[in-house]
Amino acid sequence: MKHHWxxxxxxxxxxxxxxxxxxxxxxxxxxxxxxxxxxxxxxxxGDLAFAVVEFDTEHVVLPADTGFAGLVNFERQAFWAAxxxxxxxxxxxxxLPPSCRRGFLHRTPQFVRLPQAELAPLIERWRIEGPQTWDxxxxxxxxxxxxxxxxxxxxxxxAHSSARGDL
Numbered sequence: 155m156k157h158h159w160x161x162x163x164x165x166x167x168x169x170x171x172x173x174x175x176x177x178x179x180x181x182x183x184x185x186x187x188x189x190x191x192x193x194x195x196x197x198x199x200g201d202l203a204f205a206v207v208e209f210d211t212e213h214v215v216l217p218a219d220t221g222f223a224g225l226v227n228f229e230r231q232a233f234w235a236a237x238x239x240x241x242x243x244x245x246x247x248x249x250l251p252p253s254c255r256r257g258f259l260h261r262t263p264q265f266v267r268l269p270q271a272e273l274a275p276l277i278e279r280w281r282i283e284g285p286q287t288w289d290x291x292x293x294x295x296x297x298x299x300x301x302x303x304x305x306x307x308x309x310x311x312x313a314h315s316s317a318r319g320d321l
Contacts, residue, residue, distance in 0.1 A: 159220040159265065168226055170216070170265060178267070184209050185239060189282060190223055193245040203245040204263040206277070213273040215254050217263045227288060234287055241284030242291065248280045 157172045163182075170178040186208045193203035202223040207214040216222040227234060234240055251272065254263050286294070 159217065161216065161220045161222045161226045163226060163229055168222075170220060172265075177265070178214070180207060180214060182233065185237070186210065187239045187241055188234075189241045189243055189248075189277070189280070191243045191245050191248045203248075204250075206273070208270075208277075211270050213268050213270060213277075215250065215263050215266050215268065215273075217265060220265060231287065231289070238285045240287055241282045242286065243280045243282050249276060251276065 158174075160171050162169055162171070164179075166182050168180040168182055169176055170180070189206040189208070191203045191205065192201045194201035202218045204218055205216045205220075205222045207216065207222075227240075250263055251268075254266050254268070254273075
């Protein structure tokens with residue numbers, strides 16, 4: 155039987171559910187860092203492979219099917235922007251220990267709490283970008299994909315020429 159996982163805000167806590175039964179509660183104010191590990195271009199929440207929520211003494215691994223990157227992230231964007239704790243990594247550069255994985259060939263992460271000492275050495279080797287909210291990341295990617303690169307037009311020395319009337 156496949157379980158239905160999801161996450162939701164309850165006051166200042168993020169609650170993790172399996173089949174509508176609460177299995178864990180994360181105090182949002184204690185979160186030090188969130189790492190969204192993306193599988194694909196990272197343009198949507200659907201590209202998320204898993205998220206790692208870092209606390210002072212432990213990490214919580216949240217698979218994509220918990221919805222953490224979707225509803226929990228987007229419902230309180232101002233909270234995450236003020237906390238400035240969202241980071242990004244590519245799935246191929248972010249391995250998890252075997253004890254965190256499930257499914258065929260153990261490629262899919264499962265919901266798990268791990269002591270910091272178990273996951274921190276691996277995370278130190280990940281290529282992590284940020285801090286950057288989802289919107290900041292999206293706009294940066296749009297800017298970087300412009301035909302002539304970021305902010306290359308108009309050229310800076312001519313940016314205000316028409317306003318001065320010397321064109």
